[in-house]
Amino acid sequence: GFPGIPGMKGEKGEGAYVYRSAFSVGLTSRAPVPNIPIRFTKIFYNEQNHYDETTGKFRCSIPGLYYFAYHLTVYITDVKVSLYKKDKAVLFTYDQFQKNNVDQASGSILLHLSAGEEVWLQVYGEEEKENNGIYADNINDSTFTGFLLYPDLDLH
Amino acid sequence: GFPGIPGMKGEKGEGAYVYRSAFSVGLTSRAPVPNIPIRFTKIFYNEQNHYDETTGKFRCSIPGLYYFAYHLTVYITDVKVSLYKKDKAVLFTYDQFQKNNVDQASGSILLHLSAGEEVWLQVYGEEEKENNGIYADNINDSTFTGFLLYPDLDLH
Amino acid sequence: GFPGIPGMKGEKGEGAYVYRSAFSVGLTSRAPVPNIPIRFTKIFYNEQNHYDETTGKFRCSIPGLYYFAYHLTVYITDVKVSLYKKDKAVLFTYDQFQKNNVDQASGSILLHLSAGEEVWLQVYGEEEKENNGIYADNINDSTFTGFLLYPDLDLH
Ligand SMILES: [Ca+2]
């Protein structure tokens, strides 16, 4: 007899959209405790739950290149803050406060992360009490955002 | 008879390149009117025309996760500004001005948008006249930028 | 005969992953010379080497839309800085310094670049000596970051 009809066409390949990791969070009030990770508990976006609001840390699940940005309201006293990666401060932002002159301080960076590596913000300095002027209330934000820009190529 | 030949190979998966939405704009002069969207009319990039320079609003055409960032020159008086999503202020930035001390204030956030949702910047506060210190001229910029980071997966 | 077996699944879609270009760098010390590109030599990320630390310039290898961001510590004197594209200043940031009031100034923009086009930061102004207050030391950063957001579609 004749050969059968051709088989069905294969499934469509996978899109590029599989690899996603992003968070955007803010403070709800003042007074981050110095020398421990700042806990941002106002959640703008945290779909994948890679940011842990109970610890303040973002934990890398997808190895790759990440962009992090923070914007802090400086009020009452100075702000000294570091972005930490794996217990090491890699980025430092300092802004002095003066009376009647609320300021904004910000930082951003690209960092390559391996699975399990954590990133967070923390107040630093010898006189921590004088450096924790990061402020927030219901009409003043201080935020922390991060997202996966390029997943590692060897994931594919 | 013999079985038919195997079916054709499936189509190649969709690239990430189909879904694009981005704008980057600035003010050309001072004096954004309070309590209406700030109209940025200096266009650095607006290829898809999802930002409308006649209204100052970005309108979502591709559902997904967007990154927004703004950087404002603070001069003459204080700046209180909000990023609005659908008539609701979701992010607040406040920077006080003092004589001879021009400042810079900035904010950024990730927001998930559905098709048709709009995002813009607006001066807020009870005493608007004292909070619209956003300044720009030919050698001082105040800018607003946004881009699609991850389109919704169910688009595929 | 029987129908053939179904075809194989299609190839995975081309991710955005082939096209990558990103850098994130900082200053190690104060005193960028005015009117020439600022050389950031602390390297957070420069995998593709599209940023040249000997010149301070990013050179576009992959045509497309790029995001650039900078965050500068303002100390000792004022800061006037421009982001240049091809010898033309396209973005201007000004922040005045006052005694005991270290500030942070930042800017960001989306720019479309063609292959070979260069982008960098530079102090400007008629009285350059008074405008180069960009500061950095081992616990204070001033940074410059850029990344390819969307490669040009005609690359495919
Ligand atoms: Ca201020």
Ligand SMILES: [Ca+2]
């Ligand atoms: Ca200032």
Ligand SMILES: [Ca+2]
């Ligand atoms: Ca300050």
